[in-house]
Amino acid sequence: MYDSFAFEKIIGDSAWTRRIRRRVMQVATYQYPVLIMGPSGSGRELVARAVHAHSSRADHSFVPFRCSFVPASLRASQLFGQVAGAPGLVKSSTLGCFGAAERGTLFLDEVTDLDFNSQAQLLQALREKKVIPFGSETETQTNVRLLASTSRDLDREVQAGRFDPELLRHLNVLTVEVDPLRERIEDIEPLVRFFIARFTLENGLPLKRLTPAAMALLQVYRWPGNVAQLCDVVEQAVLCSDYDRLGPDAFAPILDELDCVEPEDVASRGDRVNNHETVPHVEVVAGQWQTLAEVEAEHIRVTLIEARHNQQAAARMLQVPLSELASKIARYRIRVPEFLADRDAYEVQ
Known part of the structure; x- marks a missing residue:
């Protein structure tokens, strides 16, 4: 590799x-x-x-x-x-x-x-x-x-x-x-840029650039195969994309096909989430109406907490494509969760 x-x-x-x-x-x-x-x-x-x-x-x-x-x-x-x-x-x-x-x-x-x-x-x-x-x-x-x-x-x-x-x-x-890579997500961006530069150079391609939404998608994936799997996914995206910019659409189909993450059953998580995590809710105060974008952003944050910040599970709960969810996370500047080594979950910063 x-x-x-x-x-x-x-x-x-x-x-x-x-x-x-x-x-x-x-x-x-x-x-x-x-x-x-x-x-x-x-x-x-x-x-x-x-x-x-x-x-x-x-x-x-x-x-x-x-x-x-x-x-x-x-x-x-x-x-x-x-x-x-x-x-x-x-x-x-x-x-x-x-x-x-x-x-x-x-x-x-x-x-x-x-x-x-x-x-x-x-x-x-x-x-x-x-x-x-x-x-x-x-x-x-x-x-x-x-x-x-x-x-x-x-x-x-x-x-x-x-x-x-x-x-x-x-x-x-x-x-x-x-x-494991999931415990050092700060390394994902420099690794991805290194692999993109390597594979474009090796194959005589123009240097491809990564969109913020694509980076957000790669940073929330758990990477069970670690750096070797990230390398393989970036190589496929570089070689299969016809565009100079790599967006979520270049990666989401590859990650979906891998099907490496087995999200917990959403229904079975209810008691655990209610007992161990504080899930924020949208409050509408008289005279302070939220915009539709604000409501959507808050709903995405709530869903990510319900899904333990597993973006694939959250996309299924919201019934939207994984690439669309990653794009909205980037658009609303929802902070990418940071893995905490002393817990088996993520927390939103």
Whole structure:
């Protein structure tokens, strides 16, 4: 998804982005393993590459290994190498990822997907700085810095008996936490502008501009697929739109088709909303009649609160297209809600 992983490519203006840049610089100076935790698509490999780029190993290889993509029967040979004549009719030796990353950095994505045999061999490599290629009985010295990532709760994986607690102890020396995109919506605008510039340049297109209504739509979407999903959506919009300006109509059909957000049933939310949220209502005071626009704007605010600020759910409640709702939010300058990390809801500023 990303083709440039320099530190400067950690795009965003949020407090998290500033904090992650400082953390990358901090952990890059050490030689210990780093455990990068965060949901899929949030940029864990971007962080790993930034750590490598600012480490003393930057002049050597960065080798990614996606544990979930490789069948269990092939993991040992691909990770630790294989000697000629080993089972599988291999005619020549292979280095494996550890060999390819010698003096550099090996990144294990979704390390929790490793089987127990691979976990045991990885633990040995961390403890003794040695690996045994598949089909060999001879240990090979290795000089590799290990970075690992996971989207799972490793303590729960250990408790469930799916992950070696000793391996976790060796991996969990330095940690970096990557927040989901919905918790750092300030990063959406700079990310979108970066992706638009990238895809227009790559495809020889004139630079496209984003309307405020389109940005409002993108900022209220919850992005279950995080930055990777945002990148895909922007790419589709850039390539499929015939106009130089990208409005809500360029994005709403793509988001509707994804159908990733499953809004709560509106009827079942009534008691919770009444008990936990103060829903404003429109009051008409004698001699102070509200304009139709003011009434509509207030009704949209009320509906957004009822829908817990899920714009797709609000559009269904109002029985209007998602693009039309996003346009009205921009027109009436209704503040885009900011996600609060210590709650599972949004609040209107």
